[in-house]
Amino acid sequence: MTVTGGFIEQCEQEQLHLSGAIQSHGALLVASEANIxxxxxxxxxDWLPDDQGISVGQPLPDGLSALAQRLKPEPGSRLRFVNAPVDGCHCSMILTRSKDQSVVFELLPVEGSDPEQASAGRLHHFREFASNDEIQRAREQLTEKVLQASGFDRVLYYRFRQDGTGEVLAESVGPAAQGQYLGLRFPASDIPKIARDLYRQxxxxxxxxxxxxNIGIFGREDTPPDLSYVDLRSVSPVHRAYMHNMGVVGSASFPVMVAGExxxxxxxxxxRPLRLSLPTLNMLNDQVTSYALALKEFRTRERMNLLSTARSRTDYLKQRITEAGGLVQNWDGISERLLEEFEADGVVLETGQExxxxxxxxxxxxxxxxxxxxCSETNERTLKLSDHLQADCPDMPLSEVAGAMALRFRRAxxxxxxxxxxGKEETQEIAWGGRPDKPPEDSQGSLGITPRRSFERWLETRMGHSRPWPELAQLKLYKFRELLVELLH
Structure with missing residues (x-):
């Protein structure tokens, strides 16, 4: 499903990191590498004592300068202080190194609006997962843990799919929550790429x-500071409208990062408005990181097991092909094995001669x-895949073939x-959180267009698609290409 292109383009063109403003619950200071x-x-x-001499163009006060010296030089490096060790300053503080080596100081209240929730904040360490069922149970435990420790009305585990859409795999709700999002899919435009890039940082x-x-930022020049790593960054007008349409006033999001992804x-x-204290945020971040590390270990082990299995099966195929006198001579047996291995409906092999x-x-x-x-991919080692060729493959005629996973190879x-x-066409039913292809509505305000207003369950009967190709199947196909290159010479 697609959303009106103009809306997506507006979302992607928003310079979120250069908003020139922050949210009103904190204050911000930026110092150059030279401590100016x-x-x-x-x-x-309102946040720093008058005797600190805070003024744009002036040197950073000694107390703040001493903190900045403790920050590592790598962009994105952080230091967090629940009570900032600066005379006369009663606040929490986060220091972050920007890409231009400047240091950003975020000043925050010492307590959050629900400090009693911290008592529920004992860290739960996730152990090594043994199966996908165990991972699903861990997702449910994670959302419930975050709900209890934070005081939010709803906590979702929102997974990003390969096509950029998202789906809710786990949900925990409090008594004030209305409706349910569990099992629903959301279009990629709901969290555009520019926002996903900021979540990574x-x-x-x-x-x-x-x-x-919002609170404005003033500086020595008209250029606003880079707020890519800054949580105080002001809220995008489009995202603010989106939250309003969902009935959400306060929110928090924690990225689940696995191997940099x-x-x-x-x-x-x-x-309602809800702000978490820095200790609670730290604890929840550790909780999510514990889950992400366990998930990474499971994926690594799964990948290693798959590679090991693929090697043994490749060795078996090689033996069969050799005993039969060649791949062409044993094509019936080999193709049957490929169809089974990849759960495919058809297979095509161009050997270079047949x-x-x-x-x-x-x-x-x-x-x-x-x-x-x-062949439109210039890198001959790149694997191409699609579960909707009518949309992804130019000049695709009407055909029983709805999806494909393919790669090239060069013989010796x-x-x-x-x-x-x-893959052949399979009718699919997808439950969306609101109609994903509904055009955005005209707005009388400065936005021009606003996000959709309905997030009620909307069922799509999808035609022209094959079953999605499993991610690990790509590894199997790469291993099979190695065998083809070895045998076809």
């Missing part, structure tokens, strides 16, 4: 009171379009070949 104050929020004097994103007015968000919603097919057949026009689609004698696994 370059930017400050308009409320900075911070341990959390909090919006204690979305409707509250954003795989999910722990998304927290409240229908074209072989089995199972679901690709008509000449379909095969021509698929080859052009595959210089001839080129390719292997394609084919």
């Amino acid at each position: 104050i370059s930017h400050a929020s308009a409320n900075i004097t 911070s341990p959390w994103r909090t919006i204690p009171d979305a409707p509250a007015d 954003l795989v999910a968000l722990i998304s927290c919603h409240a229908s 074209l072989l097919q089995a199972g679901l057949q690709a008509e000449p026009e379909t095969l021509e379009a698929l080859v052009a689609w595959l 004698d210089g001839l080129d070949g390719y292997c394609m696994l084919l």
